[in-house]
Amino acid sequence: MTEIERALEDIAEVRDRLAGVQRFKGYSAIAAGASGIFALVAGVVQAVLVGTPHTPNDGRIYFAIWFVCCAASIVVNYSAIAHWFVNDATARERWQTRTVGLTMLPSIVLGAALSLALLQAGLFAPLPGVWFACYGVGLFASRLTVPRGVIPIAGAFVLAGVGLLFAPPQLALQFWVNALGFGLGQIAIAFLVARDV
Numbered sequence: 644m645t646e647i648e649r650a651l652e653d654i655a656e657v658r659d660r661l662a663g664v665q666r667f668k669g670y671s672a673i674a675a676g677a678s679g680i681f682a683l684v685a686g687v688v689q690a691v692l693v694g695t696p697h698t699p700n701d702g703r704i705y706f707a708i709w710f711v712c713c714a715a716s717i718v719v720n721y722s723a724i725a726h727w728f729v730n731d732a733t734a735r736e737r738w739q740t741r742t743v744g745l746t747m748l749p750s751i752v753l754g755a756a757l758s759l760a761l762l763q764a765g766l767f768a769p770l771p772g773v774w775f776a777c778y779g780v781g782l783f784a785s786r787l788t789v790p791r792g793v794i795p796i797a798g799a800f801v802l803a804g805v806g807l808l809f810a811p812p813q814l815a816l817q818f819w820v821n822a823l824g825f826g827l828g829q830i831a832i833a834f835l836v837a838r839d840v
Contacts, residue, residue, distance in 0.1 A: 668727075678715075702767035746781070754774060775801070783797045
């Protein structure tokens with residue numbers, strides 16, 4: 644083994660140790676799992692109320708269902724972080740909470756702004772693509788603080804988002820698309836968070 648190879652191995656080891664120290668302990672497997680269940684329930688609600696949206700009114704109902712699902716998920720996850728912050732965090736972890744809270748925020752704000760713009764324009768088919776892609780980008784932004792197994796899930800969300808942006812509306816707006824994507828994705832993240840504790 645050459646000196647360069649040893650130096651590269653040392654750098655990789657330091658990088659792994661830093662990643663372990665940066666891992667955020669305030670994520671809640673229960674909150675992530677609840678978000679997944681919210682998505683599965685929202686899919687059932689969509690199937691019952693509108694199925695695949697065909698009219699502007701159906702599109703607005705579709706948007707409202709998934710907006711409520713997203714808002715509930717954000718509230719549950721950020722509330723879990725706040726609870727942990729108040730009850731369990733050390734001083735260093737409290738400092739880290741600000742960073743964690745902000746890593747997802749740009750993708751949430753962008754996703755909300757694009758969603759409202761599409762809603763205002765009466766364009767519903769691109770919504771799932773925007774939501775999947777923005778969430779995947781947010782997960783990538785959090786990559787230093789989430790369990791490593793979340794990175795492939797983030798990649799899957801981004802790829803699904805890009806694919807859904809170009810999918811025909813009759814596919815992109817199906818009740819099972821968001822339900823399975825966000826439902827199973829969040830449940831998988833919950834499993835990874837629980838395993839990482």
